[in-house]
Amino acid sequence: MYRLIALGVVVLGFLIFPIVAPHAEYELDVLFLMFLYGAMATSWNVLGGFTGQVSFGHAAFLGIGAYATALLAAAGWPLWATFPAGGLLAALYSLLIGPPAFRLRGPYFAIATIGIGEATRLIALNWSSLTGGASGVTLSAAPPVTVQYYVSLGICAATVGAAAWIKRSRFGYALAAVRSDPDAAETLGVNTTIAKTQALFISAFMLGVAGGAYAMHYLYVSPDSTFGFSTSISLVIMPIIGGIGTIFGPLLGAAIFTALREQLEANPFLAKYSLDLSVFGLLLCGIVLFEPRGLLGIFDRLIRRGASRTRKDSVRE
Amino acid sequence: MKTSTRHLAAALCAAAFSLCAVAAPLRPTAADNGPDEIVVGAALPLTGEESRIGGFYKAAYELAVKEINDLGGVELRVYHRKIPVKLIIYDDKTDPATSRNLYERLAVQDHVDAFLGGYSTELVQAQTVVPQAHQIPYVNGGGAATEIYHRGFKTVFGVLSSIxxxxxxxxxxxxxxxxxxxxxxxxxxxxxxxxxxxxxxxxxxxxxxxxxxxxxxxxxxxxxxxxxxxxxxxxxxxxxxxxxxxxxxxxxxxxxxxxxxxxxxxxxxxxxxxxxxxxxxxxxxxxxxxxxxxxxxxxWWNSQIPNAAVRAFDDKWAKAYPKIPQEWYAALPYETARTLFIAMTEAGSVDKVKVTEALRHIDIRDTIIPGGHIRFEADGQMVAPFxxxxxxxxxxxxxxxxxxxxxxxxxxxxxxx
CATH class of the missing domain: 3.40.50.2300 (Response regulator)
Structure with a gap:
């Protein structure tokens, strides 16, 4: 009950923010990015976190969604209709690459996804008649910043809601089994290849929809900006920072990632010596070494410590 | 407390922290006497694959700004006085998406009066959607591809002649x-x-x-x-x-x-x-x-062009940056910044529409580029000899x-x- 109330208050807060602060353009822009990255990280987490299949090529799906929105909007489609179309195209593309890629396991799968991401970028770069090649595609105009904000919030909420539902569903348990021990999952009757393919399909669809919001905001898509390896790396970093395999971890990671980046990029000292990237590097190293469950793991640990101290005190009394 | 409730609380704290962290006061303005300073911003590739060239652009922009500030600033007719220029430069890490975000930040957080452009073609293509969206004048000396200027963007100007x-x-x-x-x-x-x-x-x-x-x-x-x-x-x-x-x-x-x-x-x-x-x-x-x-x-430029303005620039540059060679990566951004300041002077104010209009009709004769003449075509790009x-x-x-x-x-x- 408390959870629902807390969630309702927050969602309401985000919903009324543009109404109470209509001129806070910069804050709206940052929150837009936070929601967008939250949706992107949550999408990656369905495959990388829930299923344990770490992909370094997920920018491919974001790019397909972004290009779909840019090209369909240019063809006269209403912007809202291009988002699910982009998601669907990205999901169909996942069916093409998923089955062969899932024949590989662990680090071999991860390496293969780097190749898939790079191959997709090269296809976009060289298919000039469709994608504009290196010149990319420019969208004519973006909706007002408030509309963009609500679109991004909506996509983020839908993605997190879907992820929460998946995690608690029978399908989610199957994914957890695949992540824990694929062989044991097979003996329990889980078809691991189908489960992984389904997880990739859902993840790709969500990311394709987020790609549409990306195109709407950036107004320019090019192979390097959307399919780039650095985008794929960002998608991995955010869930790791927040808490991989959890529902709210990727959202927390996206919030930290966006806020830190905004602050670090604007800091003249850090920017002068390129130390902003080092801060991310140190944060990532610290999390991987000391708390692989991410910032949510640290948060859990602190709460438990506080709770056990309270219990000890009450026993003494 | 249940684990998922704690996770939700953590995510909410982070969102609140993020919002507080990025919030900042608006730039103060003095309406009658004009602004205290003219704010000009750019995002340059100071790290990443184009960092070598990004360093030239930063040095050139800083030289042009120092030069105008040493003279008291940009003369703005409507305020009957000279106003100093404040230059804000961010590092876009040679990444198009970051570059676009930083220009957005310059527009809505730093409230710049005008943009100076970045380098190279791909970054300029990504960042130019921002001046168009906010109708802020933008002059660059780092993007020469015709594609940049064929999108109908009204506030985007480039001093590099096409490839x-x-x-x-x-x-x-x-x-x-x-x-x-x-x-x-x-x-x-x-x-x-x-x-x-x-x-x-x-x-x-x-x-x-x-x-x-x-x-x-x-x-x-x-x-x-x-x-x-x-x-x-x-x-x-x-x-x-x-x-x-x-x-x-x-x-x-x-x-x-x-x-x-x-x-x-x-x-x-x-x-x-x-x-x-x-x-x-x-x-x-x-x-x-x-x-x-x-x-x-x-x-687009060479330090040996037999022209008094070029020799003067060579001397200035050598004095300011004895270790950085005089290459076109230095001369063009310097001339880009100078063009913007001249446009502001001609507009007589920092009003974005007036500065854009001044850039559209600008005609500078004593420049350091080949032919010595800066004038933009209807699409915003310049045509100059190589x-x-x-x-x-x-x-x-x-x-x-x-x-x-x-x-x-x-x-x-x-x-x-």
Whole structure:
């Protein structure tokens, strides 16, 4: 009950923010990015976190969604209709690459996804008649910043809601089994290849929809900006920072990632010596070494410590 | 407390923290007496693949701003006084999405009066959607591809003449050499180009001229390559397999250095060798030594242009930055910033519509670029002549075209050793 109330208050807060602060353009822009990255990280987490299949090529799906929105909007489609179309195209593309890629396991799968991401970028770069090649595609105009904000919030909420539902569903348990021990999952009757393919399909669809919001905001898509390896790396970093395999971890990671980046990029000292990237590097190293469950793991640990101290005190009394 | 409730609480705290962290007060303004300062912003590639060039742009913008501030600032007629310029520069890490975000930040957080552009083509393409969306005047000296200016953006201006014009300038020079018997006719060209709008313009220029004058040119190879490549050997083997007598490449500085090293290692030789706008850079000479001899380039500027304004700029630059060479990467952004300040002076205010209008009609005569004249076409891009240079032994660079700017004669065909 408390959870629902807390969630309702927050969602309401985000919903009324543009109404109470209509001129806070910069804050709206940052929150837009936070929601967008939250949706992107949550999408990656369905495959990388829930299923344990770490992909370094997920920018491919974001790019397909972004290009779909840019090209369909240019063809006269209403912007809202291009988002699910982009998601669907990205999901169909996942069916093409998923089955062969899932024949590989662990680090071999991860390496293969780097190749898939790079191959997709090269296809976009060289298919000039469709994608504009290196010149990319420019969208004519973006909706007002408030509309963009609500679109991004909506996509983020839908993605997190879907992820929460998946995690608690029978399908989610199957994914957890695949992540824990694929062989044991097979003996329990889980078809691991189908489960992984389904997880990739859902993840790709969500990311394709987020790609549409990306195109709407950036107004320019090019192979390097959307399919780039650095985008794929960002998608991995955010869930790791927040808490991989959890529902709210990727959202927390996206919030930290966006806020830190905004602050670090604007800091003249850090920017002068390129130390902003080092801060991310140190944060990532610290999390991987000391708390692989991410910032949510640290948060859990602190709460438990506080709770056990309270219990000890009450026993003494 | 349940685990998921704790997780939700953590995510909410982070969101609240993020919002507080990024919030900042609005820029104060004094309506009657005008602003205390004119805020101009840019995002430059200070780290990443283009960091070497980004450093030039930063130094040039800072020099132009220091120069105007030493004179008291930009004279704004409506306030009857000079107002100093504040320059904000961010590092976009050579990433288009970051670059676009930083320009958005400059617009809505720093409330800039005008933008100075970044470098290179891809970054400029990504960032120019912001000035268009916010209708803020933007002048760049780092994006030459025609694609940037063909999108109908009304507040975007560029002082770099197009790459198609660059190709035409080289062709004009080649035709002159053919007339003197120094180059064969038709010139059989192996054309390799970076797969960017920049490269596309280069090959479009050469193709158009070949179509126009088939007796002068024949393209025997037409191949694209990926930007920031590490191994061009397979591409160079294709070049080797042709009977080309000219090697026409369009490449950025890092690719030029890598490709020329591998060109020499492959034992290639052509009567005419060019890397488009790259050739005379000190960084290439330092990396490759005599291997850069006899390379031709068509550039937007050269420190040897026989012009009093250029000599004055050379002296200023050498005094301000004795360790940074005077290359076009320095001169063009300097002139970009100067153009913006002149437009503001002509507009008489920092009103964005008036400054944009002033840029549209600007006509500056005493500039350091070839021809000395800055004026924008209807699409916002400038048309200016290029200078063709040749690297000679001993670290010398001579301007060989046009005749009015030339400082030496071309050594052609390229000697075989």
């Amino acid at each position: 198609e014009n660059l190709a035409y300038s080289e062709c004009d020079f080649i035709e002159q050499m053919q007339a003197q018997g120094k180059l064969p006719k038709p010139l059989k060209m192996a054309v390799v180009w970076e797969n960017t709008s920049h490269g596309k313009d280069f090959v479009a220029g050469l193709s158009a001229r070949t179509k126009q004058k088939p007796q002068n040119y024949k393209i025997v190879l037409n191949e694209a390559f990926d930007l920031h490549g590490k191994d061009f050997t397979p591409l160079l083997q294709k070049v080797k397999a042709t009977d080309a007598n000219a090697f026409m490449s369009d490449a950025h500085l890092d690719d030029y250095i890598t490709m020329q090293r591998q060109y020499r290692q492959a034992g290639l030789h052509h009567a005419y060798v060019t890397y488009g706008a790259r050739g005379p850079e000190k960084a290439a000479r330092d990396a490759l030594g005599d291997s850069v001899n006899y390379i031709f380039a068509a550039t 200078v063709v240079t040749e690297n000679l032994p001993g670290g010398k660079v001579v301007i060989v075209y046009p005749k009015s700017e030339s400082t030496g004669s071309a050594v052609l065909p390229v000697p075989s050793n």
